[in-house]
Amino acid sequence: MVGLIVARSKNNVIGKNGQIPWKIKGEQKQFKDLTTGNVVVMGRKSYEEIGHPLPNRTTIVVSKTKKYEGENLFTAGSVKEAIEMAGNRDIYIAGGYGLYKEAIPLVEKMYFTEVHLNVEDGDVFFPEFDENDFEISKGETLGDEIKYTRMVYSRK
Numbered sequence: 001m002v003g004l005i006v007a008r009s010k011n012n013v014i015g016k017n018g019q020i021p022w023k024i025k026g027e028q029k030q031f032k033d034l035t036t037g038n039v040v041v042m043g044r045k046s047y048e049e050i051g052h053p054l055p056n057r058t059t060i061v062v063s064k065t066k067k068y069e070g071e072n073l074f075t076a077g078s079v080k081e082a083i084e085m086a087g088n089r090d091i092y093i094a095g096g097y098g099l100y101k102e103a104i105p106l107v108e109k110m111y112f113t114e115v116h117l118n119v120e121d122g123d124v125f126f127p128e129f130d131e132n133d134f135e136i137s138k139g140e141t142l143g144d145e146i147k148y149t150r151m152v153y154s155r156k
């Protein structure tokens with residue numbers, strides 16, 4: 001299964017100044033639940049922000065300029081190559097922009113967390129795509145001070 005995971009604001013922002021522009025306790029639980037034991041793919045900048053491979057899963061960094069290798073850590077030159085490397089394992093594309101853009105036509109499912117915020121001065125956005133290609137199911141709305149809603153887009 002090839003999936004994509006993203007948290008975005010109401011105005012489609014996913015990043016600001018090299019970081020995710022909100023901190024919401026519990027919001028990343030879904031990311032952990034889905035990716036643990038599987039393969040997670042991230043862009044070079046996102047990987048550098050985290051600074052290490054995530055525990056208990058395989059990390060593939062997508063980069064054309066750098067090579068990361070280690071225990072459960074690999075590098076691919078494109079999302080397509082990362083998907084090929086994962087073979088039959090479940091793989092989740094975790095951003096940022098260029099990875100999502102390449103991945104959208106290739107994924108079966110997209111897991112969105114819609115964060116109920118408008119973020120000013122965001123500098124990375126989720127790419128435009130045709131919602132008609134997907135069946136959309138709305139999940140729970142969670143959170144205390146900042147609410148967020150889980151949405152799953154499954155390719156028709």
Ligand SMILES: NC(=O)c1ccc[n+]([C@@H]2O[C@H](COP(=O)([O-])OP(=O)(O)OC[C@H]3O[C@@H](n4cnc5c(N)ncnc54)[C@H](OP(=O)(O)O)[C@@H]3O)[C@@H](O)[C@H]2O)c1
Binds near residue numbers: 013014018094
């Ligand atoms: N809200 C969320 O769910 C979420 C998820 C992920 C990231 N973010 C945020 O988004 C921002 C980072 O995203 P970003 O888009 O700026 O950077 P990024 O995707 O993390 O990294 C960009 C780099 O990845 C490589 N790359 C990207 N697309 C590629 C492709 N199709 N093929 C080959 N290589 C590719 C290139 O590396 P080389 O230059 O080395 O070739 C590129 O410079 C941060 O603010 C981060 O916090 C948010």
